[in-house]
Amino acid sequence: MVTEIAKERLAEAEQALVDAEYIYRENISNLHIVTKLYHAMIYSILALFEMRDIGAQTHADLIERLESEYVLPGVFNKTTLDALRFAYDITHECDCAHLKQPEDRDVERLLPVAREFVRRVKIHLRDS
Numbered sequence: 001m002v003t004e005i006a007k008e009r010l011a012e013a014e015q016a017l018v019d020a021e022y023i024y025r026e027n028i029s030n031l032h033i034v035t036k037l038y039h040a041m042i043y044s045i046l047a048l049f050e051m052r053d054i055g056a057q058t059h060a061d062l063i064e065r066l067e068s069e070y071v072l073p074g075v076f077n078k079t080t081l082d083a084l085r086f087a088y089d090i091t092h093e094c095d096c097a098h099l100k101q102p103e104d105r106d107v108e109r110l111l112p113v114a115r116e117f118v119r120r121v122k123i124h125l126r127d128s
Helices: 004-026 030-048 059-071 078-091 104-127
Strands: none
Touching (some): 030 059, 030 078, 030 104, 059 078
16 A cells, blocks of 8 residues: 555656656757756655655765665666666756756656656555
């Protein structure tokens, strides 16, 4: 049974995907797309761990926990983890003008992985 917290977090993940896809269609900003996709994945992790807030943990802590509890045992694949780390690296840099912006190919690689991760988290929570 999916808890209320997990449902709320999954709804946030799905909304972040909708937002990312809108920004993508409108060709507004690759950085904003990657940020929304990153949020979709983080909200999905929060749903997995049934967390309303992360308290003293960092996003890096959540990603490590995802790796140890879900990727290493084979529930989710390493491609998801790699995409999440890629998005983390981009979104956690300063927003300086001199930094390289994500390219179209980065967005095109990340978008289906984020969609699939949100979908698989939903299925996993439903079936657990």
